[in-house]
Amino acid sequence: MTAPNPAAPRTLYDKIWDDHVVDTSDDGTCLLYIDRHLVHEVTSPQAFEGLRMSGRKVRAPEKTIAVPDHNVPTTEGRETHIDNEESRIQVNALDKNAREFGVVYYPVTDVRQGIVHIVGPEQGWTLPGMTVVCGDSHTATHGAFGSLAHGIGTSEVEHVLATQTLIQKKSKNMKVEITGKLLPGVTAKDITLAVIGEAGTAGGTGYVIEYCGEAIRDLSMEGRMTVCNMAIEGGARAGLIAPDEKTFAYCMGRPHAPKGAKWEAAVAYWKTLFTDEGAHFDKVITIKGEDIAPVVTWGTSPEDVLPISATVPFATDFQGGKVEAAQRSIDYMGLTPGMKLTDVKVDAVFIGSCTNGRIEDLRAAAAILKGKKLAPGVRGMVVPGSGLVRLQAEEEGLAQIFTDAGFEWRLAGCSMCLGMNPDQLAPGERCAATSNRNFEGRMGRGGRTHLMSPVMAAAAAITGHLTDIRDIMAETV
Amino acid sequence: MDKFTTITGIAAPMPLVNIDTDMIIPKQFLKTIKRSGLGVNLFDEMRYTPDGKEIPDFVLNQPAWRESQIIVAGDNFGCGSSREHAPWALLDFGIRSVISTSFADIFYNNCFKNGILPIVLPQEAVDHLMDDARKGANARITVDLENQTVTAADGTAFAFEVDAFKKHCLLNGLDDIGLTMEKVSAIDAFEKQNAAARPWA
Numbered sequence: 209m210t211a212p213n214p215a216a217p218r219t220l221y222d223k224i225w226d227d228h229v230v231d232t233s234d235d236g237t238c239l240l241y242i243d244r245h246l247v248h249e250v251t252s253p254q255a256f257e258g259l260r261m262s263g264r265k266v267r268a269p270e271k272t273i274a275v276p277d278h279n280v281p282t283t284e285g286r287e288t289h290i291d292n293e294e295s296r297i298q299v300n301a302l303d304k305n306a307r308e309f310g311v312v313y314y315p316v317t318d319v320r321q322g323i324v325h326i327v328g329p330e331q332g333w334t335l336p337g338m339t340v341v342c343g344d345s346h347t348a349t350h351g352a353f354g355s356l357a358h359g360i361g362t363s364e365v366e367h368v369l370a371t372q373t374l375i376q377k378k379s380k381n382m383k384v385e386i387t388g389k390l391l392p393g394v395t396a397k398d399i400t401l402a403v404i405g406e407a408g409t410a411g412g413t414g415y416v417i418e419y420c421g422e423a424i425r426d427l428s429m430e431g432r433m434t435v436c437n438m439a440i441e442g443g444a445r446a447g448l449i450a451p452d453e454k455t456f457a458y459c460m461g462r463p464h465a466p467k468g469a470k471w472e473a474a475v476a477y478w479k480t481l482f483t484d485e486g487a488h489f490d491k492v493i494t495i496k497g498e499d500i501a502p503v504v505t506w507g508t509s510p511e512d513v514l515p516i517s518a519t520v521p522f523a524t525d526f527q528g529g530k531v532e533a534a535q536r537s538i539d540y541m542g543l544t545p546g547m548k549l550t551d552v553k554v555d556a557v558f559i560g561s562c563t564n565g566r567i568e569d570l571r572a573a574a575a576i577l578k579g580k581k582l583a584p585g586v587r588g589m590v591v592p593g594s595g596l597v598r599l600q601a602e603e604e605g606l607a608q609i610f611t612d613a614g615f616e617w618r619l620a621g622c623s624m625c626l627g628m629n630p631d632q633l634a635p636g637e638r639c640a641a642t643s644n645r646n647f648e649g650r651m652g653r654g655g656r657t658h659l660m661s662p663v664m665a666a667a668a669a670i671t672g673h674l675t676d677i678r679d680i681m682a683e684t685v
Numbered sequence: 686m687d688k689f690t691t692i693t694g695i696a697a698p699m700p701l702v703n704i705d706t707d708m709i710i711p712k713q714f715l716k717t718i719k720r721s722g723l724g725v726n727l728f729d730e731m732r733y734t735p736d737g738k739e740i741p742d743f744v745l746n747q748p749a750w751r752e753s754q755i756i757v758a759g760d761n762f763g764c765g766s767s768r769e770h771a772p773w774a775l776l777d778f779g780i781r782s783v784i785s786t787s788f789a790d791i792f793y794n795n796c797f798k799n800g801i802l803p804i805v806l807p808q809e810a811v812d813h814l815m816d817d818a819r820k821g822a823n824a825r826i827t828v829d830l831e832n833q834t835v836t837a838a839d840g841t842a843f844a845f846e847v848d849a850f851k852k853h854c855l856l857n858g859l860d861d862i863g864l865t866m867e868k869v870s871a872i873d874a875f876e877k878q879n880a881a882a883r884p885w886a
């Protein structure tokens with residue numbers, strides 16, 4: 209558990225890695241211990257089946273947390289019946305597997321059910337310095353706590369279930385520093401999209417990113433989760449942020465966070481989790497906080513990011529293979545090059561997902577929507593990231609603001625973020641969305657997705673077109 | 686994963702070239718929650734009519750080959766998508782070895798992960814074995830991984846190549862999980878140390 213050379217300055221990633229190496233092979237391949245294994249219904253059935261076929265058990269059921277989220281409808285009645293047969297079978301399979309193998313489980317009937325990446329931190333399963341995996345690429349979210357968190361495939365899910373370890377080769381270190389302050393109207397979502405816009409969707413390939421700098425430190429835990437959530441969209445294996453007092457304050461008192469003397473010991477350890485002065489990064493990106501504008505995506509890749517004040521690009525603005533891809537995006541999205549982004553009309557607004565489905569996101573959107581109405585012809589959906597977020601939003605009166613504005617107030621789940629449940633876009637329908645992927649067909653076949661922050665989505669809901677949140681803020685002042 | 690040492694069994698002749706993973710297991714069966722149970726849909730569209738009746742001509746529907754454990758196939762078996770459902774379906778049906786002049790790369794690797802031995806042999810050898818395969822139970826073929834030979838019904842033995850590490854895993858029935866399980870004492874030790882150092886984790 210000690211570093212090869214403890215004297216050498218190490219990055220945060222190096223430290224977490226070193227503390228989890230169980231075994232190293234001659235070729236440098238490591239067996240890494242996994243502290244938390246999150247499980248959802250889509251990528252786990254074959255893994256559990258594999259255990260069953262080979263007569264294996266889950267090695268650490270108390271460190272394995274299962275929750276259905278992708279397939280579940282977000283409407284009342286889902287506890288007793290799911291219409292779509294395949295979805296129902298997958299959810300039922302998780303139910304059965306969770307009970308049979310004795311892992312921690314939050315079924316749809318439990319108020320704590322929600323999107324796996326929201327439930328983990330909320331229940332205190334995710335803590336600083338841990339290794340966290342899930343058969344889901346957005347596991348990077350948990351890096352906000354200074355934990356090493358990333359997605360794995362179904363064969364690896366089975367491997368972790370059986371051994372509580374993962375066979376891994378170490379990635380390279382990358383630093384993304386956001387200096388200074390953010391301007392009004394600019395949020396964590398704009399930071400993470402701006403970074404992807406700057407580095408490209410493959411910019412992080414082969415790396416683990418550490419986000420740092422004043423603008424990152426200033427973010428709440430919710431904001432930090434939003435930033436880390438999309439590390440994967442930049443191609444990185446994981447994204448992480450060094451824990452600090454905000455992190456400790458968020459964790460304290462959570463159901464599965466340590467208490468008493470264990471808490472004191474944990475905090476003492478967590479305080480050692482930072483990148484040492486002089487530690488080596490293989491790649492560094494620095495962005496000034498003041499240079500980040502509220503952004504939206506125009507295309508079908510998360511790197512297709514532009515400030516809201518920009519115009520739709522021409523395919524010829526790009527180079528190489530991207531020319532063809534840009535043309536395909538423009539056609540798919542039904543846009544005209546040269547048109548102002550603020551002239552792009554929307555049919556739907558989706559507020560939710562593991563990127564922006566937490567209480568702070570709902571508060572931010574509600575603050576914009578208070579006393580306002582959805583633009584005529586626009587449908588709006590708010591989907592809390594967990595049952596507890598939903599409850600809290602109801603207590604705070606946010607749900608009322610959304611329903612008064614004409615939004616549907618849904619039960620927790622992945623919902624429209626991906627079309628695996630009944631919440632989908634119709635072909636050609638255009639959506640202002642707070643989720644993380646704008647791929648073709650992601651939210652429903654033929655559906656068109658513009659990614660943005662919760663306040664930008666709220667602004668679009670009011671006006672019926674992509675809107676600069678700063679204009680709305682100017683009006684309300 | 687089941688160990689693979691030696692099998693002697695009936696081989697199904699499938700001389701068609703470029704049998705792809707879509708043929709092996711069509712996409713509508715990928716929504717399954719299981720790795721097991723895919724055997725009934727192995728070669729589904731070649732094996733059944735659209736209304737689910739067996740096509741009598743298809744080799745695996747014929748009495749002589751229903752119990753096949755080996756397939757002798759045309760070139761480039763397993764091309765197409767990376768779906769691990771293809772070896773899952775073969776294994777579930779009972780196939781433990783496929784012999785051909787060539788395989789698609791991903792399929793070839795996926796087989797080893799699932800206890801299936803794919804064997805590459807020269808054309809003449811495959812032709813010889815294809816003749817045996819056509820005779821069903823009257824000409825059983827023996828595959829011996831330890832000695833790296835395939836023996837035809839008439840006693841002719843053909844040597845084949847296999848990566849030493851893959852051979853080791855297959856002979857001992859080791860998948861990644863099996864290999865990691867060999868290090869269980871290291872995991873136990875780590876957990877003990879970890880419980881002391883980070884009791885909250």
Ligand code: SF4
Pocket residue numbers: 277278323324325344346561562563621622625626643644
């Ligand atoms: S909300 Fe979307 S991105 Fe997040 S886990 Fe669900 S489907 Fe994946």
